[in-house]
Amino acid sequence: MTGLRAAVSFLTVAGRSARPGPRTSEWFAPVGALLGALLGALWWLSARVWPPGLAAAIVVVADLALTGMLHFDGLVDCGDGLLAPMTRQRRLDVMATPEAGAFGVGAGAAILLLRWATLDALHPSVLLIAGLWALSRAGMAAVVRTRPYARSGGGLASAFAGDARRVRIGVGAVAGMALCVAWRPGPGLVAAFVGLGAGAGVVVLAQKRLGGYTGDVLGAAAVMAETAGLIAAAARW
Numbered sequence: 001m002t003g004l005r006a007a008v009s010f011l012t013v014a015g016r017s018a019r020p021g022p023r024t025s026e027w028f029a030p031v032g033a034l035l036g037a038l039l040g041a042l043w044w045l046s047a048r049v050w051p052p053g054l055a056a057a058i059v060v061v062a063d064l065a066l067t068g069m070l071h072f073d074g075l076v077d078c079g080d081g082l083l084a085p086m087t088r089q090r091r092l093d094v095m096a097t098p099e100a101g102a103f104g105v106g107a108g109a110a111i112l113l114l115r116w117a118t119l120d121a122l123h124p125s126v127l128l129i130a131g132l133w134a135l136s137r138a139g140m141a142a143v144v145r146t147r148p149y150a151r152s153g154g155g156l157a158s159a160f161a162g163d164a165r166r167v168r169i170g171v172g173a174v175a176g177m178a179l180c181v182a183w184r185p186g187p188g189l190v191a192a193f194v195g196l197g198a199g200a201g202v203v204v205l206a207q208k209r210l211g212g213y214t215g216d217v218l219g220a221a222a223v224m225a226e227t228a229g230l231i232a233a234a235a236r237w
Contacts, residue, residue, distance in 0.1 A: 007031045011137065013068040025141035029134045029172020033179065036133030039063055040126030047124045056119035059129075060112060072108065074219020076100050079107030081216070082205055091209060092151060095216050111227055118230035128188065128233055131179030132195055136225040138173035139199040140218045145169060147203065150212035180229075187237045195229025 007027035008014050012035060039059055046055035064072055081095035083103045094101070100108075122128070145166060173196075180188035199221040206217040 003027050004031070011035065011070075012066055025144045026168040026172075028137035028141040029169070029176055032137030033130045033134035033172075033176065035063075035066060036130035037126055038066070039133070040124070040129035043119065043129065044124040044126060053116075053120045055124070056116050059119055060116050063115075071219035071222050072111075074216035075111060075223045076104035076108045077216040078202065078206070078220035079104035082202075082209055082220075083107070088210060092214070095214065111223060114227050114231060118227070118234040121234040122230070125183050127179050127183040128191070131176045131181075131183065131188065131192065132226050132229040132233075134176030134179060135173060135192055135195055135229070136199060136222040138169060138176055139196060139203075139225055140222055141169045141172065143203050143213050143218060143221065147207065148212035150206070150210040150214050150217075183233075184237070187233055187235070191229040191233040194232035195225040198228030199225030 003023040004027045006024040008031055010024065011028065011031045039062060042062055043055060043059045046058045049055075050058070077095040077100075080101040080103045081091040084094070084101070086094070177189070177192045180192040182188070202217065202221040202224050203213060206213055210217070
């Protein structure tokens with residue numbers, strides 16, 4: 001169960017002492033599903049105590065807290081490093097610094113607003129959030145398994161590179177999609193594919209501008225996948 005503990009350590013604020021390894025990414029989707037289920041339950045309970053807008057805000061804040069803002073930080077860093085015009089090395093340098101620029105702040109603010117608005121528009125659902133969060137983490141695992149690491153000196157996310165079993169990663173993705181479909185068959189399936197497409201778009205952009213992925217790219221892809229999936233789910237079906 002070392003891989004599970006390491007996945008929990010990387011994806012949440014729990015168990016920060018666990019060391020990641022090549023097989024850790026096999027557990028990304030299950031941990032994402034668990035995290036999504038906790039947030040979905042909080043959403044359901046909050047909506048019975050407070051108005052929908054406040055319940056949505058509580059879930060957005062709880063997600064930031066449970067993940068230690070790690071993925072959100074990756075989104076902000078990628079906003080500065082991938083969107084602004086600069087050289088490849090400069091992009092990597094900017095993404096490694098703790099400061100946030102205008103591109104990163106703008107991207108972060110826009111995503112938080114979209115996440116709040118979509119949750120406010122939707123009826124609380126544990127299945128939907130668990131499914132989208134599992135899919136976003138399965139996407140992270142697929143990137144680690146198939147794409148090169150962008151920094152020559154390595155980094156935290158480079159520890160995941162290795163012989164993670166594609167079957168387990170695929171099972172995690174299928175399970176996430178099944179949860180979305182269980183929420184609502186048609187809209188859930190569309191939300192799942194839209195989310196995966198948005199996450200893949202971040203990875204394609206990073207491949208073009210960085211030559212691979214970094215930990216920030218993984219986090220940004222996950223946040224974009226979740227947000228795009230929520231937007232699709234909130235459409236007037």
